[in-house]
Amino acid sequence: MSAPTEPALAVRSDLAGLEPYSSPQRPARYRMNTNESPYEPSPAFRSELAGAISAVELNRYPDKDAHDLCEELSLHTAWPQEGISVANGSNEVLLHLCLAYAGTNRTVLTFEPTYSLHSLIPRMTGAEVVQLARDDIFEVDLDAAVTATRDLRPEIVMVCSPNNPTGVLEPLPSIEALLEEAPGIVIVDEAYSEFADPGDSARGLLEEHPNLVVTKTFSKAWQLAGARIGYALGHPALMEGLALVRLPYHLSALSQVTALVALRHADESMRLAAAVAEERDRIAIELQAMGVKTIPSHANFVLFEVDDPPGVWTRLLERDVLIRIYTGTPGLEHAVRVTAGRPHETEVFLAAMREILDE
Numbered sequence: 001m002s003a004p005t006e007p008a009l010a011v012r013s014d015l016a017g018l019e020p021y022s023s024p025q026r027p028a029r030y031r032m033n034t035n036e037s038p039y040e041p042s043p044a045f046r047s048e049l050a051g052a053i054s055a056v057e058l059n060r061y062p063d064k065d066a067h068d069l070c071e072e073l074s075l076h077t078a079w080p081q082e083g084i085s086v087a088n089g090s091n092e093v094l095l096h097l098c099l100a101y102a103g104t105n106r107t108v109l110t111f112e113p114t115y116s117l118h119s120l121i122p123r124m125t126g127a128e129v130v131q132l133a134r135d136d137i138f139e140v141d142l143d144a145a146v147t148a149t150r151d152l153r154p155e156i157v158m159v160c161s162p163n164n165p166t167g168v169l170e171p172l173p174s175i176e177a178l179l180e181e182a183p184g185i186v187i188v189d190e191a192y193s194e195f196a197d198p199g200d201s202a203r204g205l206l207e208e209h210p211n212l213v214v215t216k217t218f219s220k221a222w223q224l225a226g227a228r229i230g231y232a233l234g235h236p237a238l239m240e241g242l243a244l245v246r247l248p249y250h251l252s253a254l255s256q257v258t259a260l261v262a263l264r265h266a267d268e269s270m271r272l273a274a275a276v277a278e279e280r281d282r283i284a285i286e287l288q289a290m291g292v293k294t295i296p297s298h299a300n301f302v303l304f305e306v307d308d309p310p311g312v313w314t315r316l317l318e319r320d321v322l323i324r325i326y327t328g329t330p331g332l333e334h335a336v337r338v339t340a341g342r343p344h345e346t347e348v349f350l351a352a353m354r355e356i357l358d359e
């Protein structure tokens with residue numbers, strides 16, 4: 001059968017110019033490009049998980065409200081269960097939020113450069129996205145942000161703290177200023193918050209601000225990127241709206257029990273997150289000693305600047321080290337990002353960088 005040259009139906013006209021999410025993948029021994037944990041779940045975790053999975057009634061649909069998981073997340077976050085919504089990774093949490101609260105004729109404000117899905121997901125739902133540029137040290141320009149919020153009246157303001165790919169933390173007073181000004185909701189994406197000081201989390205603002213939603217993931221600090229589990233914390237009335245856009249039984253019983261087991265092993269995950277944060281600081285200090293400009297990071301990666309990003313990326317890959325490059329992303333013309341991993345990975349990466357810079 002020969003494929004027709006034209007598709008039977010064109011995609012929606014508002015999607016036509018969009019680029020799908022892309023992150024260059026190559027086979028490499030040292031995968032320091034996608035900000036996952038370098039650590040696998042422990043043997044104790046695995047055997048407990050195996051037991052929990054074998055008890056799952058796979059012939060039945062899962063609990064569509066993930067009641068047990070939300071109950072445990074409520075204890076973990078000290079936030080009411082009715083104010084928690086879980087999904088397949090925080091990407092899907094963001095999709096649910098945008099399906100319910102963005103969409104056609106609505107506006108979403110982002111601060112660029114940031115996680116590319118913060119503009120892509122609202123666009124998928126038909127919303128208009130207004131992208132404000134960060135300043136030259138990648139901080140949100142608060143005056144410009146407050147003015148834009150006042151003028152554009154966006155339904156959603158998207159903040160990423162610590163921000164991907166810069167690692168920059170958004171100070172809580174800035175988030176509060178946006179919460180005061182926003183006519184709609186402010187989403188603070190805290191995918192990397194476990195690598196920062198707990199006191200810097202926007203979680204503590206939830207009680208005072210019914211228009212705040214904080215999103216979290218098990219993909220970065222919890223060694224579970226493959227399991228696809230994330231959640232949102234917000235006012236119960238806001239979370240109730242998400243039930244309208246979630247597919248029934250969206251989160252599999254396997255994912256639900258995996259997250260429950262993970263929460264029982266939280267101390268181990270937080271210990272490993274702290275070890276990764278140490279490697280992040282070591283990478284930054286050593287790169288600076290090589291004369292490389294690094295951006296101060298509170299996440300599990302370091303963004304740094306080089307004259308020739310494609311050249312450095314390629315020469316690292318030749319040495320079996322894969323990092324992240326941002327070809328064509330405004331503001332990141334000279335930037336590359338390396339994910340912090342195990343101590344040995346830090347050493348391999350730093351040795352490769354020394355060689356490359358000496359060439």
Ligand SMILES: Cc1ncc(COP(=O)(O)O)c(C=O)c1O
Binds near residue numbers: 090092160189225
């Ligand atoms: C800022 C940010 N938010 C959300 C995500 C998505 O994470 P998840 O695996 O939970 O969908 C990522 C992944 O890279 C991210 O960097």
